[in-house]
Amino acid sequence: MKVKFAILGCGHIGKKHAELVAQHPDAELVAMIDPAYEQLEILGSNVNHFQSLDDFFKQKIEVDVINICTPNGLHAEQAIQCLNQGHHVVIEKPIALKIDDANAILAAADRNRKHVFPVVQNRYSSTVKWLKELVENSSLGTIYMLQLNCFWNRDEHYYHKGSWHGTLALDGGPLYTQFSHFIDVLNWIFGPMTNINSKFYNFNHQNNTEFEDSGLITFEINGAAGTISYSTSVFQSNFESSITVVAENGTVKIGGQYMNSLEYCQIGGVDRPILEESAIGNDYGTYKGSAFNHQQVINNVVDVLNDLEKPYVSLGGGIQVVESISQIYKHRNVEKIILEKEKHLV
The missing domain is CATH 3.40.50.720 (NAD(P)-binding Rossmann-like Domain)
Structure with missing residues (x-):
């Protein structure tokens, strides 16, 4: 029908x-x-x-x-x-x-x-599906460390006056609006985060957002130590969204702007796969969004x-993303720290 x-x-x-x-x-x-x-x-x-x-x-x-x-x-x-x-x-x-x-x-x-x-x-990307299969097959052995990097650009054209972008009530912040895709990938492949600690910074969006533009997060997943570094303060254009895995039997990094390319693969007993790169990000003129697998x-x-x-x-996967981001904000730093150039933690 x-x-x-x-x-x-x-x-x-x-x-x-x-x-x-x-x-x-x-x-x-x-x-x-x-x-x-x-x-x-x-x-x-x-x-x-x-x-x-x-x-x-x-x-x-x-x-x-x-x-x-x-x-x-x-x-x-x-x-x-x-x-x-x-x-x-x-x-x-x-x-x-x-x-x-x-x-x-x-x-x-x-x-x-x-x-x-x-x-x-992003779950449909060939790189992401391959990494999930790799973890499910235990090809990497014990996973030691995970590093998630999300470095994008969102400037005054995006956070313009009158837009819902930049508001806590309708936007929520970069972890929700820009990077929830990659929190989902982390959850989907490796499981939920525990023992979370986080720090937030606002480097160059003090005048157009009600939240941080950057953050540093530490966590654990099933015995592995992990970090998330993210920012929307990258100059001019999106830089990368990547996951690096350091494990007992190898090291892998999927990256590119949207986790759409295999950047490093060294695994004992496993050949480097030939993966089709996912479609480029949605192009909205003044900025680019996530990978276009809609x-x-x-x-x-x-x-x-x-x-x-x-x-x-x-739906449980969508709920887990909200839970993960909620926990990151719950375990944020509460002390206001002044950086060298008077930039403040949010």
Whole structure:
């Protein structure tokens, strides 16, 4: 059957969702919902436009799935509304900014017997899938150390006046908006973090964000020691997102801007694989987002609802990301430390 989709939130990523749904042979885009719908390009004559969820629900249009592509702080409330109206939902990352809200989505999904598909498309990258298989096969032996680096650029064009970006209520910070994808990869492959300690800095976003732009985190995962270093203060353009694994039987690094390339591989008894590099990041003009594997997300949703396969990403995975980031913030430094050049920890 053709799966009918509505897109809630028609900014950069919402338009991407709409394009991919419209292109899918077994999907149909029936509605787009956004307060600024009059400025949107119409994708086909059969696409209805609404200014709000309430307006959309009143029309009782037949739809199977609602893709939530709105600001982060709205995701949980809107997901629960859609589930209570009897629709499956696709939720862009993060599914929520608070763990209680994430669990409330789970309760609504269970109550209404509907699917929730978190969008964590980096799991589809060939490099990430290969690393997961490597760990599951115990090819690396005991893992000693993990290093996650996320170094991107977000400047005044991104955090412009009047934007939801930069606010605690709707954005939440770089761990939620930029780097939750890579927290998910860490969780998915290695497990949840424990014994977390974190420090946050704000180097050059004091005038346009309500949160840190950089952080240093230490943790443990199943006996391995780990670090996360992240920043949105990188000059001019995104630099890298990478995971380095130091283990008993070898050392591996997947990197590039979006963990899309195998940068180092030295493993006893295992040949270096030839992996197809994932698609480049979503290009939004003044900045680039995460790796563009969204077509595979839409494919999975369509196939699940046609009983052809199981969900590739569980709602539990989306909840675990929110839990991990919540724990990082919970175990942040509480003392205000002044750096050499009067730059302050957040």
